[in-house]
Amino acid sequence: MKVFNFNAGPAMLPAAVMERAQKEFCDFNGTGCGILEHSHRGSAFQAVLDSCNLNIRDVFGVSADYDIVYIQGGASMQFAMIPMNLMKGAADFVDTGTWSSKAMKEAKAFGEVRVAASSKETKYDHIPDFAEWKLTDDASYVHITSNNTIYGTQYRSFPKTKAPLIADMSSDIMSRRVNVSDFGMIYAGAQKNLGPSGLALVIIRKDLVARTPENIPTMLKYTTYTENNSLYNTPPTFGIYMIKLVTDWMKEVGGLETIEKWNNEKAAVLYKAIDDSNGYFRTPVKKDSRSFMNVVFRLPTEELEAKFLKMVTENGMIGLKGHRSVGGLRASIYNAMPLEGVEKLVDLMETFRKNN
Numbered sequence: 001m002k003v004f005n006f007n008a009g010p011a012m013l014p015a016a017v018m019e020r021a022q023k024e025f026c027d028f029n030g031t032g033c034g035i036l037e038h039s040h041r042g043s044a045f046q047a048v049l050d051s052c053n054l055n056i057r058d059v060f061g062v063s064a065d066y067d068i069v070y071i072q073g074g075a076s077m078q079f080a081m082i083p084m085n086l087m088k089g090a091a092d093f094v095d096t097g098t099w100s101s102k103a104m105k106e107a108k109a110f111g112e113v114r115v116a117a118s119s120k121e122t123k124y125d126h127i128p129d130f131a132e133w134k135l136t137d138d139a140s141y142v143h144i145t146s147n148n149t150i151y152g153t154q155y156r157s158f159p160k161t162k163a164p165l166i167a168d169m170s171s172d173i174m175s176r177r178v179n180v181s182d183f184g185m186i187y188a189g190a191q192k193n194l195g196p197s198g199l200a201l202v203i204i205r206k207d208l209v210a211r212t213p214e215n216i217p218t219m220l221k222y223t224t225y226t227e228n229n230s231l232y233n234t235p236p237t238f239g240i241y242m243i244k245l246v247t248d249w250m251k252e253v254g255g256l257e258t259i260e261k262w263n264n265e266k267a268a269v270l271y272k273a274i275d276d277s278n279g280y281f282r283t284p285v286k287k288d289s290r291s292f293m294n295v296v297f298r299l300p301t302e303e304l305e306a307k308f309l310k311m312v313t314e315n316g317m318i319g320l321k322g323h324r325s326v327g328g329l330r331a332s333i334y335n336a337m338p339l340e341g342v343e344k345l346v347d348l349m350e351t352f353r354k355n356n
């Protein structure tokens, strides 16, 4: 059965990418074996790694001032690696939800965590106004979460900060055009918009890499990755291969300009259905902070939510249950979700509302 997969992560990948991976699985590029079976030091994998890097530079607009590396341990490992490598004394954090808080928790082991702004008091329903942020002069960096996967909020623009801006873009990386040069570092667990779980894509400015201290474990140093082109040890080769295919696909469809247009369109259709439902469907998120990736919404009662979830599941829509910590519904509409999936969901929402 064809399903529309609204999982928050690991999430659906473009159908064309899944088909290509299947086709190449047992025989990569006429080499007689799969990419999983190739040496990470061989020419077949080296070509994959090189073109993955080039694709990311090209699609995302990453200049030569930045290194691109792939590190195991997902985004959560970065929560610790960032302060371990880059924090000298204190850093500023903007707390916009579960993932921001987890990043702050890890950083406390390495220095002073200063909360520059937070939306915790209003249940993380918005991105705090830049004008209200209390940034400090001697902060090593400013850490933000560009899209809050669980609460359904997203930055519409980014502030200019004196200290390097570091963004956890796990759930909206390469979903729209951003000015990479506004950031000191961008990182993302791969399993939302890029590929398989288990690795993080890290884009880091060279002057930040230079802060890496000597006396930390080799595998936790940024320099280990940047100086060896992610090949100090065996990298997650299949994950990198999948990111290469996903970024090939991004180029084929017209790059981030096209993808951003698609994402705007999908989010507009879904939020319109919510806004036009006379309060039957409602989102707790403030309008100017709505996520275009994770659309969080509620129904009048929890009983109706359970009934709605059952109905959509029977109609081939999976992954719509909200995060266990907040309840309700969540439609994750990452790059790979076609407009058709969102339109079908909206039709089902309409039908359900009329009948219930």
Ligand SMILES: *Cc1c(COP(=O)(O)O)cnc(C)c1O
Residues within 6 Å of the ligand: 009, 073, 074, 075, 076, 077, 099, 145, 147, 148, 149, 168, 169, 170, 171, 189, 190, 192, 197, 198, 199
């Ligand atoms: C999914 C997610 C993470 C966690 O990623 P892991 O790869 O599981 O560590 C961190 N931050 C954000 C914003 C996420 O969406």
